[in-house]
Amino acid sequence: MIGSGLAATAALMGSGAIAQTYPNQLVRIIVPFSGGSLTDILARSVAEKLAAKWKQQVIVENRPGIAGVSSVAKGPTDGSQIMLTSNGHSVIGVVNKNLNFDPIKDFAAISRVGSTPSILIVPPDAPFKTLAELIAAAKAKPDSLSYSSAGVGSSTGIAAELFRHLTQTKMVLIPHRGLPESQISIMRGDTSVAFTFFGVGGDLIQSGKLRALAVTGKSRMAQLPDVPTFAEAGLPEFTYDSWFGMLAAAAVPKPIVSQIARDLAEALSDPALIKQFAAQGADIASSTPEAFEAELRSDAERYGKLVAMSTDGAAK
Known part of the structure; x- marks a missing residue:
């Protein structure tokens, strides 16, 4: 003892x-x-x-x-x-x-x-200009759209999985090594949808190289006043x-x-x-x-x- x-x-x-x-x-x-x-x-x-x-x-x-x-x-x-x-x-x-x-x-x-906050982005010339149009396009042709992430299991990857689950849409995952690579694939149109953060993609969104459709949180970001929250865009159950x-x-x-x-x-x-x-x-x-x-x-x-x-x- x-x-x-x-x-x-x-x-x-x-x-x-x-x-x-x-x-x-x-x-x-x-x-x-x-x-x-x-x-x-x-x-x-x-x-x-x-x-x-x-x-x-x-x-x-x-x-x-x-x-x-x-x-x-x-x-x-x-x-x-x-x-x-x-x-x-x-x-x-x-x-x-x-x-x-x-x-x-x-x-x-x-x-x-x-x-x-997480920001849903698409290519600047994407045919869908609103969250509702994106969801409609994904549902109209299952697996016709792809989504990128900063890697399987990354924060942006989880956001995408939660989005797919809540909207009951089918899209093809294209994982990358990080957010910069994920964003490049969106700008090029190689992938259709992704999530990013303002600290990494804000300049690209503000300059028109990426189009933001919605942002998480209870209120809009001061840096992106024209981008609606998910609740405003019609998907209030998306909280992340x-x-x-x-x-x-x-x-x-x-x-x-x-x-x-x-x-x-x-x-x-x-x-x-x-x-x-x-x-x-x-x-x-x-x-x-x-x-x-x-x-x-x-x-x-x-x-x-x-x-x-x-x-x-x-x-x-």
């Missing part, structure tokens, strides 16, 4: 000592999407803030796809490698049946970083919160996870940072590790079922 108590005390003291010296080496923030995506943009802003706080080099590495996520799950457990990703993380286990890791159990939730958050490997000591969460909360409270992303339509806000874990598990349950239906063909 005494021996086990001493061992437990020593373990706690050891974890505390680790947290007090963290970070004592370069820290990598892994982004499982290509450069230029909103996740990537957020990660680089966060890295700059944390580097100043920690007085340690913090770099962002883009490792698109499952390989990037796996590298964190199976990577260092000293906090030297963390990940900033989107809510698509919650369903990658459904989309990819043979993962060598569990996207929920093998990760420790650190904090939510922010959220942003695209969040971004930070995760670590599950084996990273809790004191380190807690410290990162606290330091991240401080970084995200910077008025200049909040204003910077507000201009891009993103709401910057942190959360506790416990609250973020609950949100991650809730989304895995809700969207996992939806994506599973689409993957299995039940919703097609």
Whole structure:
């Protein structure tokens, strides 16, 4: 009894000592999407803030796809490698049946970083100019339209699956490595429909290179005053919160996870940072590790079922 108590005390003291010296080496923030995506943009802003706080080099590495996520799950457990990703993380286990890791159990939730409205886009010369016309076209000729995403299981991919499910339409999925590539396919007319975020596609929408048909949220975006909400466009049941958050490997000591969460909360409270992303339509806000874990598990349950239906063909 005494021996086990001493061992437990020593373990706690050891974890505390680790947290007090963290970070004592370069820290990598892994982004499982290509450069230029909103996740990537957020990660680089966060890295700059944390580097100043920690007085340690913090770099962002883009490792698109499952390989990037796996590298964190199976990577260092000293906090030297963390990940900033989107809510698509919650369903990658459904989309990819043979993962060598569990996207929920093998990760420790650190904090939510922010959220942003999702914007439904089509090519600028598309024959449908309203949401109703798009839905009618998709229903008139099932599988005649294609939709792109920033990758299977990405935030924009989930938005598209939710859209298909609610409208009971059949379209062909064309996944890409990130939002920039997805948007290019829409501009070229290679794909018919996609979702994006203002921070990545706003300039293209405002310049007429992409046409926006609807935006999520209770009110229109100030940056896109002529684009109706889904409720205004006739699909009020389409509600979707695209969040971004930070995760670590599950084996990273809790004191380190807690410290990162606290330091991240401080970084995200910077008025200049909040204003910077507000201009891009993103709401910057942190959360506790416990609250973020609950949100991650809730989304895995809700969207996992939806994506599973689409993957299995039940919703097609």
